[in-house]
Amino acid sequence: MSSGKHSWLLWLFYFIVFELIVFFGLQWLLSGMGMSNQLQPENTVVPNWVKAVTFILLYILLLLFMVMLISNTVPSKHRTQLMRWVYLALIGMVVMLFLLF
Template sequence: MASQKSDRLYGLFFFLVFEVVVFYLLRYLVSGMGMDDQYQAENTIVPNWVKAVTFILLYILCVLIAVVLVSNMVPSKHKGQLMSWVYLALAGMLVMLVAIF
């Protein structure tokens, strides 16, 4: 029981490190896109839409690469936890989208 709890804590730690690194990396990559002031008269949604879609696609690519790498490295007894982390990452992506704008 204690081993399972410590495994979950390790998983949470690595998940949070992954999320922070990917967020700052993608924020840097899409920093030139979009408009900072979204409430100006001549603003259109297109630049910010391109920034959002680029962020989503790159984020999903990072998650897929991480899933492939992790699923090959972890023992089979821990592979059941992998999809719960993926679902949590997709939910976290929505929070990151709000934070990036």
């Protein structure tokens, strides 16, 4: 995590690749859960709620794993920068939830 514009762009690329892999992986993994047609006479809240909660839990688990992995590999002076990426990932999780349904 050295300073510089190119280093920041490289970490941004890694972040975007991580987000895409996690989103499409979880979308594939959770494809059998929930109901895609929300305009039904039956209640679709419970199956979709289970899908949303499962997505959130798995996403946070993967995020925590990556934070532990990266924080053990970078020098201690750069660990404070890691939290910016975590906050950005949590905001991205909300966006991915909307795209999931």
